[in-house]
Amino acid sequence: MEEKKLIGVDLGGTSIKFAIMTMTGEIQQRWSEETNILDEGAHIIPDIIDSINHHLTMYAMDAADFAGIGMGSPGSVDRDQGTVIGAYNLNWKQTVYPKRDIEAATKIPFYIDNDANVAALGERWKGAGDNQPDVAFITLGTGIGGGIIANNELLHGVAGSAGEIGHITVDPQGYMCTCGKRGCLETIASATGVVRVARDMAEEYAGDSQLKKQLDDGDEISAKIVFDLAKANDPLAVRVIDRVCFYLGLAVANIGNTLNPAYIVIGGGVSAAGDFLLQQVQKYFEEFTFPNVRDNTKLRLATLGNVAGVIGAASLVIANNKD
Incomplete structure (x- = not known):
């Protein structure tokens, strides 16, 4: 697993930040997209999928190169089910299914937690x-x-x-x-x-x-x-x-x-x-x-400033693969 990469996603109401990282937490590529909250946030997960797949094609990488995707999200997160509800700054009033949809479209294991929690993980791992x-x-x-x-x-x-x-x-x-x-x-x-x-x-x-x-x-x-x-x-x-x-x-x-x-x-x-x-x-x-x-x-x-979220999100992959 050591040579595999991590993807970190920091989902916010204004922008979605992405990073491709090594297993030791070094950022190799970083980019962001504007968060489209129209239509009750229905575009957000498809936009994340499109952005990840586009960048993997651009960097000549595929699912086998990655240990997993980690994401930090606002709202109430069910980590086991991989769902989010009540993320009002995203217009997500109903339950959404990031894990189900992103795993199906990228073929990469996916893990999710609350955005403040993943920022804490990032600062703890590579920051203060x-x-x-x-x-x-x-x-x-x-x-x-x-x-x-x-x-x-x-x-x-x-x-x-x-x-x-x-x-x-x-x-x-x-x-x-x-x-x-x-x-x-x-x-x-x-x-x-x-x-x-x-x-x-x-x-x-x-x-x-x-x-x-x-x-x-x-x-x-x-x-x-x-x-x-x-x-x-x-x-x-x-x-x-x-x-x-x-x-x-x-x-x-x-x-x-x-x-x-x-x-x-x-x-x-x-x-x-x-x-x-x-x-x-x-x-x-x-x-x-x-x-x-x-x-x-x-x-x-x-x-770490605004990279704490992507670093901490990526670390979810490691935390969920300790055994």
């Missing part, structure tokens, strides 16, 4: 996780996702909801979440959460602040704008980011206290704030962890 057996991953984007690897195994839980870090309750009297409960981390520390916190704090803030002026003027703001203003010492933005990082630090400390992984890796769009974000979170992580965890679990920024 240093291939350690115990790594937690949190992705800060429009929402907050995560994945937990313990003793070399990706945790799924009894109903597939292990690693839903975005729904850790950090403020029981806080904002309502789309999940139906109050105070989820996602409502505060996601990209949309940062903006929500900024708007609320601006209403009570009376001093001089560029952030307050932009909000009062009705300008569109983003998490990036809030972080950039905080880096420039805008007094309101500094307070907003401190509040966000308090709750984020509390959540990652609880992960550390519960799991004691080697690394808690922070990725996603909000993590582009870099060391500025990490230092703020680290302060509260140290406050809320007990000494053994504080000394042995380290916070790190993700390093």
Whole structure:
């Protein structure tokens, strides 16, 4: 099997990323396609099949050259059945059958998992996780996702909801979440959460602040704008980011206290704030962890960027062929 190749597919609402990789995780070819979500997402799986088959023809390869295809998908994934339901950003409202359809059309074994889980696998294998057996991953984007690897195994839980870090309750009297409960981390520390916190704090803030002026003027703001203003010492933005990082630090400390992984890796769009974000979170992580965890679990920024998904997806093939 060593000389065979892997295919990783990272399915998102805007684009589908593909990679052909070696069994040791080196990317040899990479490409992407636009995600066509029209007609309730009916074009997505045929487009994936066409793209894979087209590129295999282009590279003079066939099914026998590959150990398997791994894919990360939004929505509720049934790994055993190879199905997905409720991926609303793909317009997949009904159950779809990626495994059945892609295996039949490519003749290559196919494996699937949740997109946040496969990003965790990618960062753990070839990124900031240093291939350690115990790594937690949190992705800060429009929402907050995560994945937990313990003793070399990706945790799924009894109903597939292990690693839903975005729904850790950090403020029981806080904002309502789309999940139906109050105070989820996602409502505060996601990209949309940062903006929500900024708007609320601006209403009570009376001093001089560029952030307050932009909000009062009705300008569109983003998490990036809030972080950039905080880096420039805008007094309101500094307070907003401190509040966000308090709750984020509390959540990652609880992960550390519960799991004691080697690394808690922070990725996603909000993590582009870099060391500025990490230092703020680290302060509260140290406050809320007990000494053994504080000394042995380290916070790190993700390093793979937008290839974490394809690398982690490809690693599903290896994980499912260990025996």
